[in-house]
Amino acid sequence: MKKKIGVLVMSYGTPKSLDDVEAYYTHIRRGNPPAPEQLKELKDRYEAIVGGVFPLRENTDRQVEELQAELNRLELPDAEFVCYQGLKHTEPFIEDGVRHMAADGIAEAVGIVLAPHYSTMSVGSYIKRAKATAEEAGVRMSFIESYHLHPKLIEAFAQRVSAKLDAFVETGAKREDVKVLFSAHSLPERILSMGDPYRDQLLETSEAVAEKAGVSNWQFTWQSAGRTAEPWLGPDVLDTMKELSEQDVRYMLVSPLGFVSDHLEVLYDLDIEAQQVAEELDVRLMRIDSLNTDRLYMETLADCVLTECRKGALVHG
Ligand SMILES: CC1=C(CCC(=O)O)c2cc3nc(cc4[nH]c(cc5[nH]c(cc1n2)c(C)c5CCC(=O)O)c(CCC(=O)O)c4C)C(CCC(=O)O)=C3C
Ligand SMILES: [Fe+2]
Structure with missing residues (x-):
């Protein structure tokens, strides 16, 4: 049987709906609810771009699905990949993603962020939270910090x-x-x-x-x-x-x-x-058009994940 390798795909996160903007914004503000006029201003911006529907999460969902498909197209003899989302400011939170992997019996995983450039304030903080939960949950994890020149x-x-x-x-x-x-x-x-x-x-x-x-x-x-x-x-x-x-x-x-x-x-x-x-x-x-599920972008992510797995000897060949 092939071993399952977890891939924690992290990003900033976007609200689930217009009604969810308040909880989302409160989380960004470290638990301090926004003033009514601040909330209205952010809601107005979301309303202006979504016009009733809320497609932003679907973009991320599709990226994660396609990455998993791309990784499994490689048909490694000894391993199969399962992707989990982990978001900074909304569910499923980074911690949820790691615990979900552990609950599924995954012992080894790599983490990657849907942002190519490293900052301690962005990617660094995502990795820190994932690492802490992985240690608690007993998942061996390593991380891709950046891929800005792939x-x-x-x-x-x-x-x-x-x-x-x-x-x-x-x-x-x-x-x-x-x-x-x-x-x-x-x-x-x-x-x-x-x-x-x-x-x-x-x-x-x-x-x-x-x-x-x-x-x-x-x-x-x-x-x-x-x-x-x-x-x-x-x-x-x-x-x-x-x-x-x-x-x-x-x-x-x-x-x-x-x-x-x-x-x-x-x-x-x-x-x-x-x-x-x-x-x-x-x-x-x-x-310029956004990358979204661009094939070359999916291949970039898959290549980074695979390289990280080889480095940690999670896969062979
Ligand atoms: C570096 C960086 C990235 C790129 C790297 C990465 O992707 O990680 C990024 C991405 C994103 N930021 C996003 C949304 C927001 N960011 C805010 C506020 C902030 N961003 C910050 C930094 C970054 N943010 C910082 C230092 C703040 C101040 C508060 C804090 O320290 O967090 C606020 C609050 C209101 C406002 O200021 O507008 C919102 C609503 C969304 C989702 C939008 C959607 O739903 O489509 C995405 C992808
Ligand atoms: Fe932001």
Whole structure:
């Protein structure tokens, strides 16, 4: 009989429904319920992108299903993979995922996050929680910390950048006149003094994607910064757009590299908020498609999992 290897697939998590936004937001705020106007503001943003249905979880569910299928397509002689979700701010929580594996009799597992870049504030905190529960539950676990330069990930992003540059050319723009804006979720500035690799990894991904897509007219910018008193990493994409428009840049292609599926930060912060600013500035703004269940992305994840299993001698060959 083949041995079962668990794969804990972790991500930030998205609410189950509009009614669930309050509990979700309270968890993000470490148990402090949001003020009514804060809650309304977040609910309004979700409402603006979902229009009654709530497809964001399905994106993640599909990614996890496809990863499991991709891993088992390998038909390893001695092992079979079972994927479990573990979310940071909503059910099934990271701890639930690990306990679920243990209850299913899984003794060995690897953990991976649906975000390519490592920060102690994101991926690091997911791993810490999974490790603690794995120790309690008696599951031997190891983790993939980042995969921001995996060749298939770079290829997947580069294909999307090229496709949208072609779309710009079809509207009459010159390819080299389009400014490619690579972006990612901002974090508090203090991560830099903590020696966090997040920013460097994002710049490395940007450079690799630009090179693969043959793009020289690009820059990196942050997006979706929190509204707290402490400083967050900048410049923000909206400020970058304003500055570029003052330099007479008319075509911009925003390419979020830190998100792997259609999330609030993509569907609202870019498609609604940034698009509105683009209109005010009389700038033509496009966005690359999200990876979602892109084949190359699924292969990236499967390859990372398999490499980690071989390293820990969980599988042979
Ligand atoms: C680095 C990073 C990623 C990328 C890496 C990764 O994916 O892990 C990410 C992803 C996501 N963030 C998400 C949603 C939210 N993040 C918030 C708040 C925060 N994000 C932070 C960081 C990140 N977040 C931080 C430091 C905060 C401050 C509070 C805290 O320390 O946590 C808030 C509160 C309100 C607001 O500020 O807007 C919301 C609603 C969703 C799901 C959206 C959906 O449902 O589609 C996703 C994928
Ligand atoms: Fe976030």
